[in-house]
Every structure is written in structure tokens, then in C-alpha cells.
Amino acid sequence: xxxxxxxxxxxxxxxxxxxxxxxxxxxxxxxxxxxxxxxxxxxxxxxxxxxxxxxxxxxxxxxxxxxxxxxxxxxxxxxxxxxxxxxxxxxxxxxxxxxxxxxxxxxxxxxxxxxxxxxxxxxxxxxxxxxxxxxxxxxxxxxxxxxxxxxxxxxxxxxxxxxxxxxxxxxxxxxxxxxxxxxxxxxxxxxxxxxxxxxxxxxxxxxxxxxxxxxxxxxxxxxxxxxxxxxxxxxxxxxxxxxxxxxxxxxxxxxxxxxxxxxxxxxxxxxxxxxxxxxxxxxxxxxxxxxxxxxxxxxxxxxxxxxxxxxxxxxxxxxxxxxxxxxxxxxxxxxxxxxxxxxxxxxxxxxxxxxxxxxxxxxxxxxxxxxxxxxxxxxxxxxxxxxxxxxxxxxxxxxxxxxxxxxxxxxxxxxxxxxxxxxxxxxxxxxxxxxxxxxxxxxxxxxxxxxxxxxxxxxxxxxxxxxxxxxxxxxxxxxxxxxxxxxxxxxxxxxxxxxxxxxxxxxxxxxxxxxxxxxxxxxxxxxxxxxxxxxxxxxxxxxxxx
Amino acid sequence: xxxxxxxxxxxxxxxxxxxxxxxxxxxxxxxxxxxxxxxxxxxxxxxxxxxxxxxxxxxxxxxxxxxxxxxxxxxxxxxxxxxxxxxxxxxxxxxxxxxxxxxxxxxxxxxxxxxxxxxxxxxxxxxxxxxxxxxxxxxxxxxxxxxxxxxxxxxxxxxxxxxxxxxxxxxxxxxxxxxxxxxxxxxxxxxxxxxxxxxxxxxxxxxxxxxxxxxxxxxxxxxxxxxxxxxxxxxxxxxxxxxxxxxxxxxxxxxxxxxxxxxxxxxxxxxxxxxxxxxxxxxxxxxxxxxxxxxxxxxxxxxxxxxxxxxxxxxxxxxxxxxxxxxxxxxxxxxxxxxxxxxxxxxx
Numbered sequence: 001x002x003x004x005x006x007x008x009x010x011x012x013x014x015x016x017x018x019x020x021x022x023x024x025x026x027x028x029x030x031x032x033x034x035x036x037x038x039x040x041x042x043x044x045x046x047x048x049x050x051x052x053x054x055x056x057x058x059x060x061x062x063x064x065x066x067x068x069x070x071x072x073x074x075x076x077x078x079x080x081x082x083x084x085x086x087x088x089x090x091x092x093x094x095x096x097x098x099x100x101x102x103x104x105x106x107x108x109x110x111x112x113x114x115x116x117x118x119x120x121x122x123x124x125x126x127x128x129x130x131x132x133x134x135x136x137x138x139x140x141x142x143x144x145x146x147x148x149x150x151x152x153x154x155x156x157x158x159x160x161x162x163x164x165x166x167x168x169x170x171x172x173x174x175x176x177x178x179x180x181x182x183x184x185x186x187x188x189x190x191x192x193x194x195x196x197x198x199x200x201x202x203x204x205x206x207x208x209x210x211x212x213x214x215x216x217x218x219x220x221x222x223x224x225x226x227x228x229x230x231x232x233x234x235x236x237x238x239x240x241x242x243x244x245x246x247x248x249x250x251x252x253x254x255x256x257x258x259x260x261x262x263x264x265x266x267x268x269x270x271x272x273x274x275x276x277x278x279x280x281x282x283x284x285x286x287x288x289x290x291x292x293x294x295x296x297x298x299x300x301x302x303x304x305x306x307x308x309x310x311x312x313x314x315x316x317x318x319x320x321x322x323x324x325x326x327x328x329x330x331x332x333x334x335x336x337x338x339x340x341x342x343x344x345x346x347x348x349x350x351x352x353x354x355x356x357x358x359x360x361x362x363x364x365x366x367x368x369x370x371x372x373x374x375x376x377x378x379x380x381x382x383x384x385x386x387x388x389x390x391x392x393x394x395x396x397x398x399x400x401x402x403x404x405x406x407x408x409x410x411x412x413x414x415x416x417x418x419x420x421x422x423x424x425x426x427x428x429x430x431x432x433x434x435x436x437x438x439x440x441x442x443x444x445x446x447x448x449x450x451x452x453x454x455x456x457x458x459x460x461x462x463x464x465x466x467x468x469x470x471x472x473x474x475x476x477x478x479x480x481x482x483x484x485x486x487x488x489x490x491x492x493x494x495x496x497x498x499x500x501x502x503x504x505x506x507x508x509x510x511x512x513x514x515x516x517x518x519x520x521x522x523x524x525x526x527x528x529x530x531x532x533x534x535x536x537x538x539x540x541x542x543x544x545x546x
Numbered sequence: 547x548x549x550x551x552x553x554x555x556x557x558x559x560x561x562x563x564x565x566x567x568x569x570x571x572x573x574x575x576x577x578x579x580x581x582x583x584x585x586x587x588x589x590x591x592x593x594x595x596x597x598x599x600x601x602x603x604x605x606x607x608x609x610x611x612x613x614x615x616x617x618x619x620x621x622x623x624x625x626x627x628x629x630x631x632x633x634x635x636x637x638x639x640x641x642x643x644x645x646x647x648x649x650x651x652x653x654x655x656x657x658x659x660x661x662x663x664x665x666x667x668x669x670x671x672x673x674x675x676x677x678x679x680x681x682x683x684x685x686x687x688x689x690x691x692x693x694x695x696x697x698x699x700x701x702x703x704x705x706x707x708x709x710x711x712x713x714x715x716x717x718x719x720x721x722x723x724x725x726x727x728x729x730x731x732x733x734x735x736x737x738x739x740x741x742x743x744x745x746x747x748x749x750x751x752x753x754x755x756x757x758x759x760x761x762x763x764x765x766x767x768x769x770x771x772x773x774x775x776x777x778x779x780x781x782x783x784x785x786x787x788x789x790x791x792x793x794x795x796x797x798x799x800x801x802x803x804x805x806x807x808x809x810x811x812x813x814x815x816x817x818x819x820x821x822x823x824x825x826x827x828x829x830x831x832x833x834x835x836x837x838x839x840x841x842x843x844x845x846x847x848x849x850x851x852x853x854x855x856x857x858x859x860x861x862x863x864x865x866x867x868x869x870x871x872x873x874x875x876x877x878x879x880x881x882x883x884x885x886x887x888x889x890x891x892x893x894x
Contacts, residue, residue: 057797059797091797096794104793107889108888109888117798117800118799121799153888169798
């Protein structure tokens with residue numbers, strides 16, 4: 001705790017509620033941060049990392065109780081600061097960046113106005129100089145054509161530009177401390193790399209940077225020191241290389257092991273034995289394809305009346321028992337490919353074959369009996385479940401009609417499915433809202449398995465999960481494939497996940513397949529320039545080590 | 547933009563102005579300007595189209611109602627059997643509306659009359675229906691307009707002041723809203739009269755002209771509507787204050803009050819606007835009660851008289867003019883919506 005520290009925190013406690021309802025979510029956290037340094041707080045949801053960050057600017061939330069033995073910003077004790085004092089500090093001494101600028105910037109106001117607001121609140125300059133400053137800031141964070149962008153709404157900007165504008169609003173007054181809470185979480189990898197670059201520049205300009213993240217790879221690139229938080233406590237704190245490559249705490253080790261990456265291929269990610277069914281080599285993929293896509297093209301008419309081709313000339317095969325990973329950034333057409341395979345959207349040209357027979361161009365009436373062959377698991381099961389239904393009803397509803405005529409038979413099958421996904425009969429009567437994220441995704445998988453499909457389309461199925469839960473679900477999917485021989489069409493923006501699960505990979509960019517081939521080949525020797533760019537943008541733990 | 551940029555204003559209120567003009571979605575700039583404007587106006591054009599359909603529907607329904615009435619429609623249009631219209635009058639009406647012709651022809655003639663603005667003669671008011679409407683529409687529009695404005699003021703104030711405050715304040719706010727939404731206008735009017743006109747004697751009970759005479763009737767209409775609207779704005783306000791952009795704004799140094807006024811309020815207004823189009827319709831039907839209660843001149847009173855005295859032309863005329871008002875109100879609301887929600891101008 002040197003005198004020049006930008007931020008010093010010791011024994012920080014934050015709790016919510018009163019009396020017997022009082023719940024402490026941050027339990028005695030201590031750290032310090034010097035100018036020109038980056039500290040990362042890493043943890044899963046509920047670890048207390050975001051509340052810690054907000055407590056540092058006096059915004060822990062309504063009904064929160066904050067106590068600390070030291071809470072100093074640039075040597076100034078802010079423990080007793082009143083609202084007025086805090087308002088003077090926020091934005092001026094400490095900048096704060098949240099994730100996903102689509103909701104972190106007011107969707108009804110042009111982004112320039114949000115940046116002006118930061119200046120205006122601290123009575124910086126006059127209208128003319130503020131205007132000039134906004135354009136200068138946008139330029140500084142790498143927003144092209146700042147004159148035009150400043151007038152646009154967050155919804156009119158791409159994810160990367162939005163996030164840059166949000167950062168511009170946080171650094172408008174050049175604060176000495178910048179706190180970024182999951183600054184890159186909602187972004188595509190190439191955009192993520194640009195934002196990380198931007199944050200690195202801020203650090204290089206001598207600012208103290210506190211990054212909150214669940215993503216260890218992001219942290220490894222940016223942080224000088226890392227604090228790993230679990231259940232309100234910092235379980236490990238030290239230099240980045242030490243924490244990530246020589247972890248002493250068992251939770252840190254579990255967290256690191258759970259990250260899917262090149263090294264984890266074919267290996268189990270979670271140490272959780274309850275989800276494991278059998279270990280061993282993957283069954284041999286047979287040569288005969290279950291799904292064949294031939295020259296698929298699909299375009300949609302935009303609100304401006306212009307046709308946009310979202311899938312162009314896409315052809316691929318999915319073998320029995322195979323996992324085909326589809327990777328690409330947002331807008332690359334991955335989800336449209338999934339919709340074409342599921343035959344919820346008809347292609348403009350080209351066709352999809354299932355078991356060598358026409359699938360996409362036959363009438364719905366003929367297709368319906370075979371729809372059970374292809375099921376799907378989405379990112380957010382909560383929105384694809386009826387919240388009033390119990391788990392038992394959700395799964396029973398997905399059983400093929402007529403195959404389980406008696407309640408006893410149905411119940412037996414539901415129990416079997418629950419067992420397959422590592423849940424028990426005790427979950428039958430629960431409703432989705434009362435399940436954890438991981439349990440919900442298990443129910444979604446059980447529902448997808450209910451009609452005994454040959455193919456499951458997984459569209460960002462693990463993207464919303466914490467890394468340790470994601471590890472369990474990925475292991476579960478692997479076990480199910482080994483046991484039942486289903487094929488997966490696995491769509492994800494996460495290259496680590498894709499590499500971990502896939503036998504073969506399609507790389508999509510602007511609606512086209514730019515490269516396809518065996519997973520290892522794509523990752524070790526990508527031929528297409530876009531794939532190369534994508535892979536080089538990916539922050540990985542391995543790279544940080546070098 | 548250049549005008550405000552060169553201004554060297556220093557007081558905060560002035561800044562609010564440059565903020566608004568500085569980076570507000572200004573459509574003269576940007577390559578997509580034309581498209582965006584097109585989106586908004588296409589929406590308005592669609593509303594006008596549906597409005598015409600609504601009017602046609604209202605005219606058709608009243609035509610069916612007139613024809614479904616027992617007895618000779620010509621006598622009904624001439625003032626009803628009770629007024630003993632002369633043979634000549636009945637014959638004139640028969641010729642004018644084509645009551646001796648097939649129903650389809652009658653319908654077309656009726657529509658033709660309406661399009662030309664011929665609404666007929668009111669037997670209860672002894673004057674042309676057009677004149678009755680012209681006389682009574684302004685007091686009614688003034689009443690419903692002020693009631694709507696009052697309702698908005700109450701709803702916004704209630705949201706700004708009581709959402710996410712101490713629990714007692716929030717509960718009081720939402721409790722009062724539910725209570726006022728449930729108040730019957732007739733009863734509320736009587737209570738207001740009793741308290742402010744008879745007991746306190748602050749405001750004359752009836753016949754007050756100008757603003758003073760408007761206060762009680764407008765409040766009678768506004769309070770239940772405000773209760774209803776503020777429940778919607780309250781929910782949206784609450785949801786907006788939960789959003790990350792509120793944390794962003796606070797993290798820039800904005801006060802809680804500033805966030806409420808400059809960020810959350812605009813979000814809260816949107817669902818209230820949607821409701822306002824509907825509210826105009828409900829206010830006009832409420833005006834029937836309130837105008838009677840406060841002895842005010844207006845469409846409500848005219849309609850009540852027309853119905854009780856079986857004055858068919860006036861009933862048809864008032865019904866159509868209410869439908870027209872409703873349609874225009876919805877067009878105005880849509881235009882406001884496009885102003886309040888810049889996203890509608892920019893679906894790219």
C-alpha cells in the first residue's frame with residue numbers, strides 16, 4: 001500500500017438487507033492499485049466481483065451496507081463520503097465502464113449526448129469546447145466518422161463502436177482510475193481484441209485499471225495482477241502469471257481447468273463425477289452423412305426494403321455421431337444455417353437432405369412425422385420454457401406422441417431422461433425459475449433428447465453459463481454423444497468451446513463458409529485469412545504465457 | 547448545431563438546450579437520414595389509412611343501427627314519431643336519404659351525404675347537426691384536452707416522486723394510483739363539487755367560465771385516468787431505473803434526480819403515450835357524465851339529449867365526430883411517439 005496508490009481497499013464488506021435478512025456478499029476484500037497498473041478481479045456469477053466494483057464508486061445499490069477499514073482514492077478517504085462528494089468523484093476521478101453498451105448507454109439518446117453529459121456534469125468547458133472534446137474522444141477510442149457517430153443511437157452502432165463510445169464517456173474527464181465491469185463480454189473476438197487494445201492504451205497512459213471479468217483469457221492479456229473471487233472472498237491474489245500458471249488455491253485450479261481450449265480436447269473439463277457416464281474414446285464416426293446441406297442461400301428483406309443475403313452458397317455434411325462446429329462472429333449467418341437445418345426457414349435456393357432424402361423442400365405435412373429426428377438446445381432455456389410448467393411437464397410434453405401410451409411408461413421415460421442429464425426425480429416438480437442456469441440447460445437437453453433425435457442443434461447452448469457450469473454441460477454433451485451416438489451441429493462464437501467439442505469445423509464469415517475441415521487442422525494451420533485473423537484475436541491462456 | 551456550438555452559455559439550464567440540439571438525432575446529417583425519416587412517416591401514413599377505415603366502420607355501424615330501429619327510418623331521421631313530423635318533411639327526408647330505394651343504394655347515398663358533410667337536421671336542438679357539433683365540440687375538446695394534460699402531469703409527478711423511494715413513499719404512491727384508477731367519475735365529481743364548491747366555496751359549482759369553471763370537471767376526468775396511466779408509467783419507470791445505463795449515468799456523476807428526469811422519464815413516457823390514444827376515447831365518453839353533472843355545454847350533453855329525445859341525425863353526427871376525434875388523437879399520439887422514441891426513426 002504505497003502512498004502513491006490510486007486505489008486502496010482493505011477489509012471491504014458489502015451486504016444487503018436488514019436484520020435477519022442481512023446477507024453479506026463481499027466479505028473482507030483487500031487490494032490496492034497503482035497508476036499505470038491493471039488489476040483483474042476474476043470470478044463466476046455471484047462471487048461478489050461486480051458489487052465490489054460498484055462499492056468503489058459508492059453505487060453498491062439501494063439497501064446496501066458498505067464497510068471497510070480503508071477505502072482510499074488517490075489517497076483520499078471516501079468511506080464517509082456523502083452523495084454530493086461521490087458525484088464529484090464519479091466520472092472525474094473514477095471512470096466506470098459496464099458490459100454491453102446497448103443497455104449501458106441510454107437507448108433513446110444519441111451516444112454523443114451521453115459523452116457530453118459526463119463533461120457537463122462536471123462543468124467542463126463551454127458548449128463549443130465540449131462538442132469538440134466529444135469528437136476528439138470518439139477519435140481517440142477509434143470511432144471512425146465521429147461527427148456522424150455522435151448523432152447516432154446506441155442501437156444504430158455495431159457492438160464494438162458502442163463499447164468504444166461507452167469507454168469514451170467514461171474517460172471523458174481523463175480520470176486516474178478506470179473500472180471496467182465485464183468490458184468485452186458481449187463482443188465478438190475480433191472486436192474484443194480491439195477493446196482490449198484500447199484498455200491497454202489507457203493503462204499505458206498511466207491510468208490505474210481495474211477489470212472485472214469472468215474470462216480468464218481476457219484477464220491474462222491485460223492484467224498485471226489477478227484477484228480470484230469466490231463467494232465474496234478473494235481466494236487468491238498475486239501476479240497474473242503466478243495465479244494463472246501456478247495456482248495455489250483449489251478453486252482457481254478448478255476454474256482454470258474448466259476453460260475449454262486446445263489443451264482440453266477430448267479431456268473432461270469438470271471434476272464433477274455426478275455428470276459422468278463413461279469415459280473413453282469417442283465412437284468411430286461413420287462415413288454416411290445424416291444431414292447434407294447443398295448450396296444453401298437465404299436472404300431477408302431489411303426494413304429499408306433492401307434484400308440482405310445472410311447465407312450464401314453454404315454446403316456441408318454432418319456425419320452420424322459427429323460434432324460439426326459452426327463458428328463465426330455475430331451476423332455471420334450461423335443461426336440462419338441452424339434454422340435452415342431445423343426447417344423452420346426455407347432456403348431461397350439449395351436444399352437440405354436428411355438421411356439422403358429431401359428435407360427442406362417437402363411440404364410441412366410430410367416433414368412433421370420426421371421432425372423428431374432433429375431437436376435443438378438454445379442459449380437461454382428460460383425463454384424457451386413455459387415458466388408455469390414443471391420440469392416433469394416440460395419433458396413429458398416433448399415425448400413422441402403415442403409411443404408412451406400410459407402414465408407409467410411416460411414417467412419411466414422422463415426419469416430415464418433426467419438420469420441421462422444428471423438430474424433426479426426431485427427436480428420433476430420444480431419450475432424453471434427455481435432451477436440454476438446449469439440445471440435449466442440440463443432440462444433443455446433432456447427435452448431435446450426426449451424424441452430420440454439423430455441430430456441436436458446446439459445454438460450457443462453454453463454461452464450464457466459460468467465457466468465451471470459450462471464445463472459440466474460440455475462434459476454432459478460429450479457423454480450423451482458417446483452413449484447414444486447423436487450428432488451435434490454445434491454453433492458458437494466461442495472458439496475455445498468450438499475447438500473443444502468439434503470433430504470438424506465450419507468457419508463462417510458474412511454468410512459464407514470461408515473454411516471447413518478437421519478441428520485440429522483449422523486451429524493449427526488455418527488457410528483462410530479470416531480464420532487466421534479470428535484465431536490471432538483470440539486471447540488465450542497459452543499466449544499470455546509466452 | 548452551429549448556432550448552439552458558438553453560444554458561450556454557462557448556466558446549466560442553457561446547457562440542457564445545447565445537449566438536446568447538439569447530438570440529438572439530427573436527420574439533416576448522416577447518409578441514412580432520408581431512410582430514417584421515411585420509416586417514421588410511413589408509420590404515420592399507415593395510421594391515417596387505418597383511421598379512414600375506422601371512420602368508415604363507425605359510419606357503417608351507425609347506418610346498420612338506424613336501419614335496425616323499428617319503424618320508418620325516414621320518420622326517425624325526421625325527429626322520431628314523438629315529434630309528429632309533417633308529411634312534407636318525411637317525404638323530403640325519404641328523398642334525401644333514398645329510403646324508398648334498395649338498402650345498398652341507401653348505404654351509398656348515406657356515405658355520399660357524410661363525405662359531403664351533410665349530417666342532417668337536429669330535431670332536439672332545432673338546428674343543423676353540423677352547427678350543433680360546431681358549437682359544442684370546442685368546450686368538449688377543451689375539457690378532454692385539459693383532463694389529458696392534467697392526467698399526464700399527475701402521472702409523471704407520481705412516478706418521479708414515488709417510484710423507488712423509501713418503502714412507505716412508494717407504497718403510498720402506488721396505493722393512491724390504484725385507488726384513483728378505481729374511482730367512478732360520477733361519484734368523484736359529486737365529491738369534488740361537495741368539497742370545493744359547497745363546503746369550501748372556492749370554486750363556483752356550475753357555470754363558471756374560463757379556467758376556474760374548467761378545474762373541477764377536468765379533475766373529475768383526470769384523476770381516474772391519471773391513476774390508470776401512472777400504473778403503466780410507474781412500471782416502466784421502475785424497469786428503466788433497473789437498467790445498466792442508469793448505473794452508467796450515475797457513474798458519470800449524475801444525481802439520482804438527474805437520472806430520473808433525464809434518462810428514466812423518457813422511457814416511462816412511451817407506454818403512457820400508447821395509452822393516451824385510447825384515453826381520448828374514454829375521456830369523451832366520460833365527458834357525457836361530467837358535462838351533465840357540471841351543467842357544461844358540450845358534445846356529451848348534446849349526445850345525451852339526442853339519445854333521450856330519439857334525435858337520430860344528431861346521434862349519428864356526434865358518434866361520427868367522436869370517432870373522428872379518436873382517429874385524429876391516435877395520429878397525434880403516433881406522431882408524438884415518433885418524436886419520443888428516436889429508435890422508430892432509425893430502424894436500419
